[in-house]
Amino acid sequence: xxxxxxxxxxxxxLTLWILSVIVFLAGQVLPGDPGRAILGPFAAQNxxxxxxxxxxxxxxxxxxxxxxVGGVVHGNLGISYTFRSPVEPFVxxxxxxxxKLAVLAFVIxxxxxxxxxxxxxxxxGRWVDRVISVTGLxxxxxxxxxxxxxxxxxxxxxxxxxxVTASAGAGASDLSQFRHLLLPAIPLVFVLFGxxxxxxxxxxxxxxxxxxxxxxxxxxxxxxxxxxxxxxxxSLLPTITVIATQTGYLIGGLVVVxxxxxxxxxxxxxYKAAQDKDFPMLEAGILVIxxxxxxxxxxxxxxxxxxxxxxxxxxxxx
Amino acid sequence: MTDIAAxxxxxxxxxxxxxxxxxxxxxxxxxxxxxxxxxxKPTFGVGAAIILFWVVCAIxxxxxxxxxxxxxxxxSANVGPSGAHWFGTDPLGRDVLSRVIVGARDILxxxxxxxxxxxxxxTALGLAMGYVGGAFDLVxxxxxxxxxxxxxxxxxxxxxxxxxxxxxxxxxxxxxxFTPLIARTVRAAVLTERHLDYLSAARxxxxxxARVMFREILPNVLxxxxxxxxxxxxxxxxxxxxxxxxxxGVQPPTPDWGADIAADYIGLVSxxxxxxxxxxxxxxxxxxxxxxxxxxxxxxxxx
Numbered sequence: 001x002x003x004x005x006x007x008x009x010x011x012x013x014l015t016l017w018i019l020s021v022i023v024f025l026a027g028q029v030l031p032g033d034p035g036r037a038i039l040g041p042f043a044a045q046n047x048x049x050x051x052x053x054x055x056x057x058x059x060x061x062x063x064x065x066x067x068x069v070g071g072v073v074h075g076n077l078g079i080s081y082t083f084r085s086p087v088e089p090f091v092x093x094x095x096x097x098x099x100k101l102a103v104l105a106f107v108i109x110x111x112x113x114x115x116x117x118x119x120x121x122x123x124x125g126r127w128v129d130r131v132i133s134v135t136g137l138x139x140x141x142x143x144x145x146x147x148x149x150x151x152x153x154x155x156x157x158x159x160x161x162x163x164v165t166a167s168a169g170a171g172a173s174d175l176s177q178f179r180h181l182l183l184p185a186i187p188l189v190f191v192l193f194g195x196x197x198x199x200x201x202x203x204x205x206x207x208x209x210x211x212x213x214x215x216x217x218x219x220x221x222x223x224x225x226x227x228x229x230x231x232x233x234x235s236l237l238p239t240i241t242v243i244a245t246q247t248g249y250l251i252g253g254l255v256v257v258x259x260x261x262x263x264x265x266x267x268x269x270x271y272k273a274a275q276d277k278d279f280p281m282l283e284a285g286i287l288v289i290x291x292x293x294x295x296x297x298x299x300x301x302x303x304x305x306x307x308x309x310x311x312x313x314x315x316x317x318x
Numbered sequence: 319m320t321d322i323a324a325x326x327x328x329x330x331x332x333x334x335x336x337x338x339x340x341x342x343x344x345x346x347x348x349x350x351x352x353x354x355x356x357x358x359k360p361t362f363g364v365g366a367a368i369i370l371f372w373v374v375c376a377i378x379x380x381x382x383x384x385x386x387x388x389x390x391x392x393x394s395a396n397v398g399p400s401g402a403h404w405f406g407t408d409p410l411g412r413d414v415l416s417r418v419i420v421g422a423r424d425i426l427x428x429x430x431x432x433x434x435x436x437x438x439x440x441t442a443l444g445l446a447m448g449y450v451g452g453a454f455d456l457v458x459x460x461x462x463x464x465x466x467x468x469x470x471x472x473x474x475x476x477x478x479x480x481x482x483x484x485x486x487x488x489x490x491x492x493x494x495x496f497t498p499l500i501a502r503t504v505r506a507a508v509l510t511e512r513h514l515d516y517l518s519a520a521r522x523x524x525x526x527x528a529r530v531m532f533r534e535i536l537p538n539v540l541x542x543x544x545x546x547x548x549x550x551x552x553x554x555x556x557x558x559x560x561x562x563x564x565x566x567g568v569q570p571p572t573p574d575w576g577a578d579i580a581a582d583y584i585g586l587v588s589x590x591x592x593x594x595x596x597x598x599x600x601x602x603x604x605x606x607x608x609x610x611x612x613x614x615x616x617x618x619x620x621x
Contacts, residue, residue: 011460011463011464011467012467014460014461014464015464015465015467015468018461018464018465018468019468022468022473022476023476026476026477026479026480027476027480030477030480030481031479031480137609137613138606138609141552141556141602141605141606141608141609142601142602142605143556143559143560143563143601143605144560145559145560145563145576145579145580146559146579146598146601146602149579149583149586149594149598150598152586153586153591153594157586157587247469249471251469251471251472252469252470252471252472252560255471255472255475255564256560256563256564259564270472270475271564274475274479275565277479282476282479286472286473286475286476289469289472290468290469290472293467293468293469294467294468297467
């Protein structure tokens with residue numbers, strides 16, 4: 001278990017380093033002259049040079065990278081070109097908003113996906129299985145902007161059941177916030193449902209076909225007991241890993257959903273920063289998303305160890 | 319505990335594709351009889367027919383379309399579906415049916431090219447990692463694994479902003495994002511081949527490593543690569559549609575499903591549903607068609 005943890009931590013550090021190099025290259029080297037970007041196309045050349053010197057972008061790449069990483073480690077994420085102020089407060093507020101939306105989507109989709117997958121597996125090949133599998137596959141293939149637009153039209157415009165903007169406004173009650181977030185969460189639920197149900201179904205079928213399940217049935221245990229005690233305990237482990245890796249898709253979906261529903265989250269933050277060519281804001285947003293994603297993967301690994309006796313028992317033989 | 323930690327690159331619960339790992343494993347055992355069975359599957363037929371329809375639209379779009387997709391008729395703007403305009407008109411009075419037909423072109427160029435680029439690069443890298451092994455596999459393998467731990471859509475997004483949106487940059491960026499995913503699958507497939515007799519024979523005959531990799535191993539892992547290719551193709555359609563909705567694809571006024579939805583969906587509030595619904599159905603039909611094909615290949619191989 002210790003080796004497993006150390007390997008995971010080592011990999012996480014490597015991932016974070018690659019993330020920093022990617023963000024540095026794409027955010028600071030590829031786009032060219034930041035002085036020109038800040039001052040605009042009509043500024044005098046010597047003013048641009050002066051600002052570039054002040055920002056330190058004429059230094060060698062390695063020096064620039066090291067001083068940038070040093071700043072990031074100390075929480076200095078840069079100064080926004082658009083707002084002329086540190087990006088950190090914007091990113092922090094956006095991240096909290098996005099987490100609310102993401103958590104709501106997960107709270108809805110995880111039980112739904114697991115129940116759907118287990119039911120499909122228990123009725124493998126019959127119509128219930130086909131309906132759940134085909135629905136899951138179809139829903140997960142429709143991009144969020146398509147399902148989001150359909151939901152806005154049906155529930156927001158035609159039926160007027162739910163608000164079509166995600167922000168409830170300052171000082172809104174929890175219930176009102178929940179009502180505003182419900183519609184934006186559904187496109188994310190649609191995309192994730194298919195994957196989670198599919199993993200839960202595959203895991204359950206594997207457990208159903210195993211020797212220990214056959215033994216349990218043959219020794220005369222009731223079907224419900226076999227399923228609860230022998231099948232589900234083994235089948236749901238792989239599903240946990242999938243749920244963690246799906247955060248990556250969720251983040252991609254957030255860009256679209258937050259833009260559609262006019263929500264001030266991390267997805268709409270990087271999208272607006274991209275449109276304004278506000279690279280410090282864009283870099284900070286993408287760094288934060290990457291770090292959250294890497295942490296989610298680590299949490300999934302820890303959960304897997306905690307829930308899988310075989311991994312825990314392995315620590316004795318290490 | 320070694321089963322998880324020993325080889326983290328092995329496709330496991332962490333694979334991104336829906337069930338791609340089992341499908342790829344099954345593909346290695348494919349027989350000609352199974353491929354014939356595939357052609358008779360109705361789901362495969364429906365998927366192939368839809369894709370063929372859109373390919374025809376992409377190639378002959380301007381000849382098939384009833385109107386010029388760029389021609390504006392401001393006096394007949396926002397008109398609902400009618401005999402003259404089956405899918406209605408957009409806010410500039412352009413024919414929505416013609417824009418949907420011609421709009422197939424870019425997504426049908428970008429998606430396969432990006433997937434092919436990722437598959438070629440990923441196959442080369444995966445073959446080298448699996449066959450050369452040793453320190454190279456250790457270093458390249460860890461880097462591939464570390465890159466796979468990043469949210470790929472966001473990385474693609476960042477690079478598209480940095481290099482500027484165009485058809486070419488979409489193909490290159492999506493191709494590069496797919497490369498480590500495909501490399502991992504190919505590496506796993508190569509590892510199951512590496513110790514088989516025909517490879518020892520080829521080495522004893524004095525064949526060069528490149529020849530062994532591309533002439534001996536590649537043909538044997540090709541079915542696995544094909545399945546991985548169709549799985550990635552589905553993701554590519556999804557990603558390209560989303561990126562063009564966000565404005566990183568084809569630029570207006572050229573017709574494009576995602577970009578047209580982005581331009582016109584505000585009209586939904588006024589009840590102009592046809593401007594959004596028909597391009598949306600076009601996207602959904604293409605994604606579902608690709609997935610029907612992937613699904614029927616998986617079913618045939620699992621049977």
